[in-house]
Amino acid sequence: MRSFIKTFQTHGFYLAVGLWKYPQAHCTVSFRICWTPARNSRSPSSSFVWIGAIERDGIKRLVAKSERFLCTGQTMAIGSGEGTNQELVSTNLEETLPARKLLTLVIIHHEEKVLLGMKKRGFGKGYYNGFGGKVEKGETIEEAAARELEEESGVTATDMEKRGILTFHFDNDPVLWEVHVFYVTKFLGDPYETEEMAPSWFSVADIPYDTMWADDPLWYPLLLTGQRFKGDFFFTNTTTLTSHSIGVVESVS
Numbered sequence: 001m002r003s004f005i006k007t008f009q010t011h012g013f014y015l016a017v018g019l020w021k022y023p024q025a026h027c028t029v030s031f032r033i034c035w036t037p038a039r040n041s042r043s044p045s046s047s048f049v050w051i052g053a054i055e056r057d058g059i060k061r062l063v064a065k066s067e068r069f070l071c072t073g074q075t076m077a078i079g080s081g082e083g084t085n086q087e088l089v090s091t092n093l094e095e096t097l098p099a100r101k102l103l104t105l106v107i108i109h110h111e112e113k114v115l116l117g118m119k120k121r122g123f124g125k126g127y128y129n130g131f132g133g134k135v136e137k138g139e140t141i142e143e144a145a146a147r148e149l150e151e152e153s154g155v156t157a158t159d160m161e162k163r164g165i166l167t168f169h170f171d172n173d174p175v176l177w178e179v180h181v182f183y184v185t186k187f188l189g190d191p192y193e194t195e196e197m198a199p200s201w202f203s204v205a206d207i208p209y210d211t212m213w214a215d216d217p218l219w220y221p222l223l224l225t226g227q228r229f230k231g232d233f234f235f236t237n238t239t240t241l242t243s244h245s246i247g248v249v250e251s252v253s
């Protein structure tokens with residue numbers, strides 16, 4: 001986390017500005033408060049402006065903007081009883097974050113070949129992809145990755161390692177998709193066709209990017225050369241990739 005907070009005093013006003021950056025959560029929280037001090041601790045008062053903003057994945061939201069403030073000695077509180085609350089979205093920062101759903105994706109890389117499944121139904125039907133799906137209530141992301149791999153391909157991973165986090169932004173869905181990508185080289189069992197996926201092995205040079213999600217050629221080479229990465233991908237009409245950013249990172253958590 002990187003942060004700073006500064007206070008100033010000028011013409012009888014106080015001003016405080018603060019900024020917190022949470023690079024791992026792609027998130028920046030900032031605020032500005034301007035107030036005139038209470039004359040004494042028994043007469044809380046004063047005009048003030050309080051503005052908070054939270055920015056995540058490049059989307060900035062106003063948290064609160066208000067005109068009434070209680071200041072009693074050292075204690076400050078945001079009041080909403082008197083005065084006007086303008087454009088008050090929420091004072092709860094969590095509520096202002098775009099919702100995200102967690103998903104998993106497992107790629108098996110074994111003896112120079114990559115195991116991909118042709119998706120037979122649902123989201124991404126007609127594309128080759130790794131194996132994965134939504135994280136369910138009560139399970140960890142790792143448990144979900146292992147479960148989805150077994151359900152969709154019939155194999156059990158024995159050396160699963162998280163290598164990437166990809167965030168997908170769809171213009172027709174306000175919920176962000178946070179996909180945790182796992183790399184596997186060892187497993188038990190033979191892959192077989194399931195209701196959801198038909199698996200096939202591909203040599204790395206023959207990965208069928210033409211029948212895969214448009215983001216895949218941008219990060220599979222990182223995955224298959226031992227790197228860790230984080231990326232954001234923006235889609236319109238579900239499958240058209242309009243912009244992206246991707247970077248190699250030291251660790252993914």
Ligand SMILES: Nc1[nH]c(=O)nc2c1ncn2[C@H]1C[C@H](O)[C@@H](COP(=O)(O)OP(=O)(O)OP(=O)(O)O)O1
Nearest residue numbers: 103104105122123124131132133134179213215216
């Ligand atoms: N742009 C994209 N690029 C990619 O490579 N994989 C993507 C992707 N967008 C989604 N995925 C993956 C993530 C996940 O593994 C899968 C989507 O999961 P599903 O909807 O199949 O989940 P479930 O199997 O839980 O669904 P149900 O069939 O409803 O049970 O597609």
